[in-house]
Every structure is written in C-alpha cells, then in structure tokens.
Amino acid sequence: MRIQVILRVIGILVMVFSLSLIPPIIVSLIYQDDTLGAFASALAINLLSGFLIWFPVRNQRADLKIRDGFVVTVLFWFVLGLSGSVPFLISTDPVLTFTDALFESISALTTTGATIITHIDGLPPSILFYRQQLQWLGGMGIIVLAVAIMPMLGIGGMQLYRAETPGPVKDSKLTPRIAETAKALWYIYASLTTVCAVGYWLAGMTLFDAICHSFSTVAIGGFSTHDASIGYYNSVAIEVVCSLFMFISAINFGLHFYAWRNQSVLHYFKDPEARFFIFILFCTVTLTTLGLTLTATYDWDLAFRYAVFESISIATTAGFGTSDFSAWPHFLPFLLIVTSFAGGCASSTGGGMKVMRILLILKQGVREIQRLVHPSAVIPIKVGGKAIPERVVSAVWGFFSAYLIVYVILMIGLMATGIDQVTAWSAVAATLNNLGPGLGDVSANFAGINDPAKWMLCFSMLLGRLEVFTLLVLFTPMFWQR
Template sequence: MLFIAMFMLLSAGISYLSGMDSAFYPLLLSSLLTALLGAFPLIFVGKREQITNKEGFCIVVGAWLVACVVSMFPYLIWGGEFSLVNAWFESVSGLTTTGSTILNDVEALPRGLQFWRMSSTWIGGMGVVMFALVVLPSMGRSKMMLSNVELSTMAKDNYRYRSQIIVQILLVVYVGLTVLSTVLLKMAGMNWFDALCHAMSACATSGFSTKNASIAYFNSPAIDTILIFAMATAGVHFGLIYATVTGKRSNIFRSEVTCWYFGMLLAGGVLIAVSLFAADIYPTLTASFRYAMFQFVSVVTTTGFATADSNTWTSFAVILLIFGSIVCACAGSTAGGIKVNRLVLAGKMMRTRLRQQQHPNAIIRIRLDGVIQENEALHAVMIFIVTYLMFILAGTVFGTMLGVDLTTSFTGAVASMGNVGPGFGEVGSMDNFSAMPAAFKVSNSLLMLLGRLEIFGLIQIFFIKWWR
C-alpha cells in the first residue's frame, strides 16, 4: 500500500507539472489516505520472524484485494465517468493487468490520472511476477492443487529464486524492458509521456492506452513492431529472460515451452494474415500480416492493444484470436490465461494416453524441458484447465441472464478470465465495457481476480478453516 501511495504521489507530480490539472488534488488526497492505511499496520502490528502458511496466504490474497480497493480512490474522488462500480472495474482491470476499461473518452482524462492508470497496471504486473516467482512455488501441491509446474518445469537445473535474485529479475527484466521500450517508442515518433505510458502497459501486458483508438491512433509500422517485441518478450517467463541476459545455461533458447510459445505466435499470425488477405480485408499480404501479427500477439500475451477492429475480421481469424485469448503466454510472465505450459502438458498427456492404449504394459513418463512430471502435477494441470473453462461458462451464462448477447458474454468472460482485455461483440477491440450492466462489470471483475490469482489462489481464501 505504501508502494501504491508512492506512485499516486508520483502521478500527482505529473499532474502538477501539467499545470496542476483537475487530477492533482484527488491524487494527492488518495496518496495520503493510502499511505495512512499502509502505515497503520507497519506501526501498530508487531513483526514476526515466522509466519504460517495460512497467514502468508491471507497476506497475499488480502494485499491484492485491498490494493484494488485503494486504487479506486483517485477515480472516485475525481468523478467523471467513475461511478462506484466503474471505479472498481477500472481498478481491478488495472491491477490484474487486464486492460479492459469503462471509459468512452480516455483522452479526456487529465494527464495525472492517465499516468495513474498506467502506474496501477505496472504495479499489478510487478505483483504478478512476485506471485509467480515467490508465492506459487510455496503453495504446496496437496493444499493448493497448483503444483510446481509453474516454475520447475520452465527452467532446467532446478533454477531456484532467492530474494536477491528476484529483485535482480525485477530490476533487470521488468524495469529494463520498460526503459528500453520507452526509448524505442520515443525514437519511433511518440512523445515521452505516451512512450512511457505505452511501455509500462506493454511490459505489464495490460493494454491500457492514452488514446481512444489505442495503438491504431499512431498508425505506425515502427511502433507496431516495437510493441510486438515488448509484448512477446513480456509473455516469456521472467526468470528465463534473466537467465538469458546473464548468460545462464537455462535460457530461452533451450526451453521447450518458449519454442512452443513463439511457434504459436508465428503460426497464428501467418494463418490470420492469409485469412484476411484471402477475404480482401487488406489490399496486400504485408498489410494483412502487420495487423494480424499485432492483434494475435496482443491477445496471446493478454496485452489487449489494438490496431484494428477485429469484429470485422473473418470467422477463422476470430476463432484463432479466441483460442489465443484462452491459452495465452507462459507461466512466470505477467500474462494470464491457461498458459502454454499447461497446454503443452495436456497435449503430451493425450498422446501418452493413446500410446498406453496401444501398449497397456508400457511405463511412459512425461517430460517438459527435460524434467519428468509427477502424476500429481499432471493431475493438477487437468483440474486447472477444467475449472478454468467452467468459470468461463459460468461467466457466459450469467452475462446472458442479464440480457447481454452471447458473443459479448462469452468473449467478455474469456477476456476477463484470461486478463486479456478486449473480446468481441460489444466489448471488441475498439469498444469498451461502459454500456454493460453493472452486474456484468462486477462479475467480470471477479473473473479477472480469479484468473490473476490462478483460480485456486482466490477460492482457497473461503476454505481456510478446513486447512490442515
């Protein structure tokens, strides 16, 4: 909370430098309130050397929920389009790095509040990395049904993360990628403010933009290319990126998962490009590939930036984009979704099942990145995938009960659960959630939290009294 308060104060400073716009006092007051709330336990709650599993878990989940609440303060105090439900939706969307919005006119926001939106999503991205590198491995297989597949299978040699290494990963990879992207975007034609905001959004795989038309506003192949690089990189396990940069043996080029990930990005982009060119939506194959690649990388990495209205694309392209929105990028990144790791393991499990039917007495072990996967870990993967799809179904059914059309309900649930942002129908890449019923916004914000905290991370809070 103190970290959030610091960024609120920084946003107030941006507001002050912009001529003390209308967001200055809301941001300053929000910073003070959040700092007081954060300082209270720091002062009055005694430190402990050891904390239990329950306490640690409650701290993590509680921190996410409280962060969503305090991040509403600037929106509520400023007013405008931000009702209570809208402020909650925007806050959750930012911190979970979903990037969906209720704003009809983003450009009408004062610069300080625009920077706060980007700060909230950048903070959320950092929280996601911490969650993936620190919390998930400590959750325990039997209690949390999450298994160490999130990390141990991603890197060989049992790459372990100490506190010192985690700080280095955040500084070198997350902050470094943000700085590099900012400089490149400035060189490509953006002003410094837009460059920084879009770099923060891309590295957090959020998709918040300072423009109503998102990246389409700039209409620049150079900007599209830089953002494709930033988004695709942010979708890789951050530990592997760090290992690659520092010359470790367990790097991106030796990872089976990242090979599947980049292969999926390239194949999806090419197939969509051919579909768009064949349907005569774009005049040249080059233009088709530019737009197809950007949109596909954007949804797979759960960033949600847009350079075109994908509602007008072919059915084949839409299906591939929905598939990308469900699978998404790699574990250990800022992306949401089922993750490529689980998809690869699910494919290997199906292949193993077929081989065992042919050779009933054979003992076949499943490996990922050279690491043998235990049956308990494989079981957890399938449970996660089934539960994930069930929540998408529940979100779809609830949306249709509220009178929302099927396409909007389904793709809205997919986009929220995967922290992708845009769906199709009324919540397409060039639209937003402003016209949706309040109950639909609330349900989708809950899906965002479920997807962000890996489903069982959030559900488990309701069953703590049964923990043993």
Template sequence: MALSPYSLLSERSRTLLRIFGAIIGLSATISLPPLFLAWWWNEPSATAFLESFLVAGIAGFILWFPVRNAHYEMRLRDGFLIVSGVWIIAVLVTALPFMLTAPYLSYTDAVFEAASGLTTTGATVIVGIEHLPKSVLFYRASLCYFGGMGIVILAVAILPMLRIGGMQLFRAETTGPQKDSKLTPRIADTAKALWLVYTGLVLLCTLSFWVGGMTFFDSITHAMSTVATGGFGNYDASFGYWNSPLLDSIAILFMFLGGLNFGLHWYAWRRATLGHYKADAEFVSFFWICVVISVMVALAVWLGGRFESPVEALRHATFQVVSNITTTGFVTTGFVDWPGLAPLALMMVGFIGGCAGSTSGGMKVARVQMVVRQGYRELKQLVHPKGQFLVKVGGKRVSESVVISVAGFCTLYILSFLVMTLALTADGVDIVTAFSAIAACMNNMGPGLGAVASHFRDMSDFAVWVCSFAMVLGRLEVFTLLVLLTPQFWRD
C-alpha cells in the same frame, strides 16, 4: 486499564493486520508519482491524488501501527490468504482516484478500471481516453507497471518489514507451474532480480517507442503497458492511433518479450547469452504457436478481403495474435469485424496465454503442453493398454503429481469460466458478449467481441463486478483465490 481491541486477537491475526495495513500504505504510494505530475502540469487531478494518498495512507497506518511489533511464522496456507487479500485490497485502494477526478467513475466502474490495470488486463469502462488529464493516463499505465510483476513480489523485495516467509508468498504469486524454482538463494534477491530485468525492458521499450515516433510521454506510458502485457493506452484507437508499421513492430517485439519467462531474461542478462532461449521447450512452443496462428489469421483476413495486400494482412494479424496470446490487449484496426475464423481464433489464443513466469495471463503454454501430451498419452494407452508411456516436456519426464495438478488447474479454470459466463447470460447479456467478456477478463486479455469489443461501459453493475472478480481470479491463477472458498482452508 482498558484493553486494546488488538490485544484480544491472536498473534497470527495481529500479524495479518500488520501486513494488510502495510500493503494499504504501499498501495497509497502509487498515487504519488501522478500527484507530482499533476502538480507540475497544474492539473486539477492533483487534489484527487492527494486525497487518495491521505485516505489510504492514514487507513493503512491505523491498521499497522498498533500491531507493528506482531510476529508470527507464516505457513504456506497463510501465503494464499495474504496474496489474495493483498490483491483485493490493492484494487479497492487504487480505485479511489478514478472516482475523485476525471473520468469521475462510480465505485463499481472504478474498481473495474483499477482491477484491469493491476491485473494487466487492459479492459476499460472509459470512453474518450485521450481527453483525460495526463496525470490520470500516467496513473493507469503505472497500475499496469506495478501489477505486471506483482504487487506481492514488489512488497517482498522492498518491504523486509513484513518479516514473513518470502517463499510462501512467492509460490502463491508467481505464474505458471514452476513455482518452486528460484533464481537466487534468497527470495528477496529473486524478486529484486526480476524487477531489475523488468524495469530494464521498460526503459528499453520507452527508448524504442520514442525513436520510433511517439512523444516521450506516450513512449513511457505505452512502454509500461507493453512490457507488463497490460494493454492500457492513451487513445481510444489504441495502437491504431499511429498507424505505424515501425511502432507496431516494436510493440510486437516487446509484447513477445513480456510473454516470455522472465527467468530466461534474467539468465540472458546475467550470462550474456541467448542460447538458452531455444533450449527452452516452452519458448520454442510459444514461438511456433505465434508464427502458425499469425500466418493462419493473416491468410483468413487477406483472402476474406479485409486487407488489400498480404504484407498488410500479415502485419496486422501478427500484431493482434501476439497482443492476444500475450494477453496484452492492444489493437490496431480492431478484429471484431475480421472475416472467417479470425475473431474466434484471436479470442481462443488468450486461453493459451504466455509462458510460465511471465506477466501474461491465460493458462500458460507449459500447462497446455502438458495437457495435450497427457491427452496423447491416453490415446496411446488405449491402443497399447499394457504399455508404459511418460509425459515429457523438453525431453524430461514430468512427474505424475505435476500432471495431475495441471489437469486439476485446467479443469477448475474452464469450470470457473463457464460459471461466470452463465452468470452474465443470466443477467441478460447475449451469449457472444458474455463468452468474450469473461474470456477477455479471466485471461487478462482486454478486448472482446460483441458489446465489449471496445469497452465495458454499457455492462450492468452486476456484470462489471463479475468481470472484476474474473480478472483477479485469472491473475491469481484460480487456485490461490478459490482455495479460500473451501471449508478445509479455514479449519486448523
């Protein structure tokens, strides 16, 4: 009797195939809601969503079914491989509808669009967004929604069939330095608690946008994108389409909430209290960074004559600062032509990003806090060589191992940014565009400067692939993906 090819694989490889097959099938189901909507609205895109679902679903089943009973106790190292593989697979699978229906993108551009949605970046290669079928607009927003809390956490929450050590995946997937903290004893319960809070915020944001003047369709799609800090909108003008101070204010609030640690939201919901927010050192720092930079940018654009009144300047500056620091990427007037330091300052705040445990990109406020305090400690050490100085956050000492880890992360983050920026300049991209394109993609922020201020459509295929890689690298916070490139990782 002929042996099955799968029988030649190790139990670990069979288990990995089972997981990846299940994830391909899960990624295929993202096409089902827009498929139903396209059928309901009688849009031709229904065929594309059906084909995408069938192709990915069948491929996933073929991988999963022969090894469905495989079981191997996964190690932490396997968690990194699974997380990276899952994100890459999800991006490649969810790119299919963008090729099969309007806007009929090439596979390169479709992968970029899917990566932008799932990593909640908000950059786009599409021009004339408002002319797309409504089902495609909903699909783009749903990519932000699912990507916001992480495809892997979703899988751990609803796919117990994976039967692997959930904590290994959770540590590799959750953002920020506090990866070992759990809200509930079981990791699946933690993931479900986070999704409950996340979805609740999306529903509240939908209602707020609707009351504020949006149509219900615009409300729900923009709510998914806002709370996920994703930045995908239904119009080329983004939030400038409405020119509404009320809607801008609602967006500012929910972008800010999306940039906070969702553990704080869960605790507020569970204990019906808000006092723990101001007791959190990262929240306090994040709040004051937003306030100070908003005032600074508002003064720059008002004194520079971009807006006539200080109130209008503060409104647009606050919106753009919160949008960029939470790496959402919405815009009102666009900031590329703002005077003085405003455009560069808005690009730089994306490197800070939101809080650890949020849907935001960037390096995270907690890490920036530690690096700054470590630098200050070194200055004090130079003045007092025999002194003993500690790095503290929130009045608590940070262990040396965490400080070293954060310093290593920031070093790799900046080095990766520089390498990819050089790669774009080597491809003929001007320096301003290359700098801002990688900053916008790696920080999962969306809009940039120069040729990528509005869209990435005019970039070469090579540049688009580099930017797609930058989005995934930033979303997985460098370590998770780069560790796969080390020879040590593949040695037993």
C-alpha cells in the same frame, strides 16, 4: 491463522502502495491539470488507512505459514484494488461510480486492460499516467515487490512468492534467497521497461506516450493513452517495437534472468515452452494472414502487418489494437480469442492458462492415444528431455478442469443479467485470461454492461490474475480447519 500478523503486513503494504500516487501528483503539477487535489486526497486516505490497519498490530512479528500466504495474497489484491480506485472515485474527470472505479482499478492492477472509460484522448495527463502505472505495478506482481522488501519488515516472504508466482513448477528459485530473486526480476522488469520506452520514443511517440505505453507493454496490460490504442499512430516502427516487447514480456522471466546472468541467449532456443509459444504465434499469424487476404479484407502486405500485431497482442493477452479484429470475417475473431487461453509462458507477465500447461495437456492427450495401442506400457511425459512427475500432470489437469468450470459458471452468470451469448463468452475470456478486448458489446470497452456483470467480471479478473486456485482455495472448508 495469524490474523494480527496478516493485518500488519496488509497495513504496511497499503502504506507503501500509497506512495505510488506521488508520480501522478508530479505529472499533475507538470501539466497543470485539475487532478492534483484528487491524487493528494487519495494519497492521504490510503496512507491513513494503512496506518490504522498497521498501528494496533505493529508489534506482531512471526513467519507467515502457507495459509497466511494465500490469505495475504488474496486480501492484498482486493485491498489494493480498493486503494487504487480512490483517485478514480474522487476525480471529476472522468466521473465514475464506485463500481466503475473499482473495475478500472482491478483491470489495471491485474493487467487485464478492460476499460469502462470512454473518450480516453481527453483525459487529464495525470489520470492517463496513473492508469498505465497501475498496470506496470501489477505486471510483475505487487506481491513479488513486497517479497523484495520483506526482510526489512522482519517477515518471511517465501510463502507469498509461492502463492503469487504462476506455473506448474513454481517452487524452484532463481537465486538462493527469495528476496534476491524478487529484486533480480524487478531489475530485469525495470530494464525492459526503460529500453521499451526509448524504443517507442525513437519510433516517433512523444516522451509522455512512450513512457506510458512502455508501462503497459512490458506489463502486457494493454491500456493506452488513446482510444484507438496503437492504431492511433499508424506507424510500422511503433508496431514493431510494441510487438517485440510484448513477445519478450510473454517469455518466462526465468529465461531472461539466466540470459542476464550468463550473458547468453542460447537457452531461449532450447526451452520447449518458448519454442511451443513461437509455434502457436506462427500458426496464428499464418491463418490470420490467409483469412484476411482470401476474404479480400486487406491486401497481402496490410493483411500480414495486422495479422502479426493482432496475433501477438491477443495471444500474449496484451490487448493492444491497430485494427478492430472483432469485425474481421468468419472464424478470425474466435481464433484470436482462443489463443488468449494459452496466454504467455509460465512466470511471465502474460495471462491465460500459460503455454506450459497447454503443452503438458497436449502431451498427456498423445500419451492416452498411445496407451490405447499399448495398455501396459509405462509412457512418461517429457518436456525438454526430462520426465514430468505425475503429480504435476495431475495438477495441470485439475487446473484445466477448474478453469473451464469457472469459465462456464461466469458465462452463465453474465447471461443471467441479460447479456447476449457472444458478449458473455468473450467478456469472460477477456477477463479470466486477463486479455482486455472482447467481442460484441465489449469489443470497444465495458462501459455498456450492467453493474452486476461488472462485479462478476472483477471477480473473474482476480481469478485470472491469481490463477484460480489461489483464490478458490479460500472458499474450501478444509482451508479454514485447524
């Protein structure tokens, strides 16, 4: 383990991250709110902290090995959560405890969107902008951004990319060099954000709201500048823009890369994961529309409108809202929360277990049924006409098992703090899937839950963002053996 090299990387990245406080400072100057001092102090604290970490080990240079990559990835998300919480902690509007400030920061950076802040409409513009910006930075992954600048730091970045990037086949690279891959993904990410902001503005949002919501939409984060979220605008045009970009951002960014490079969209329709994702959305929208209509909750047109938006929002783990789905009748709230377990496609900004894993699990289930009839048959699992290696199928089942075990343990832990079962079940789902809204006491926000529960949910958000294994591997004795 190259501790000094790891510290050098962390120090540099913290100093780089401190520069992200400059845009909120500019916003504070434009709107003349009272947070300029808080952001300026936070910038100085983070910059100095990064410098103090980096300076003693500034001359340590070496390639990162696979274990170093895991440690840097986990450490950086934790350290980044601490750094991101500084403005919330210093600011007098809102007034937050350390636990609440850290919760809000980690929630933003992991694109969970679970907030403990109430009366969002009254927050200073710079704080509103900062929350949205944190989600945007976390959306594609700070580590991928770091990989893009690794050549300038003299440190190999491939191991960081493997530790951060989701999906069962994450060793494949879009371009021959990992730095080029990261840059290409960020170009696409920034372009989608720009187009989304223009779409919101043309649909009727103010320029400030359009920029802020484009950050959280493309990041599939779910933070809004209003307590009522997208429902504040009561605009079909805005909901269409939001739904479209949530869907686009939940698709594998590798497909976006190939569309940009080959100037073709045909591969989207050939991709089995994308097709299965569309099928999930279609079924969810249909069932939700029927449920809302048959229970006379809404008329057909309004039921379809709310069903489309909420189904896409929850299934992609964005968490925006136009209606309080937790108050919908019968099985509908449970159905929507369950869709978040699938989440977005692999290598997207969505959360959850990823659609590809769910698809492989279903195909494995079908294969086991077939084996009951033909015990000696060799039946490969195929996706897109190609056989999936057994080690990948085994890894998916291992991930699925670990995911459920972690879910149960966290849920029991929350209930041990005095939280009721419905709230605990949905709170873990909302954080582990990086979704945001839940049911029960966390349907509106997480302000009312106790501090021990918030710490557990912070851990849950990090587990979800790092896809469980990246974080859990650090707790195994084998990882630390020489």
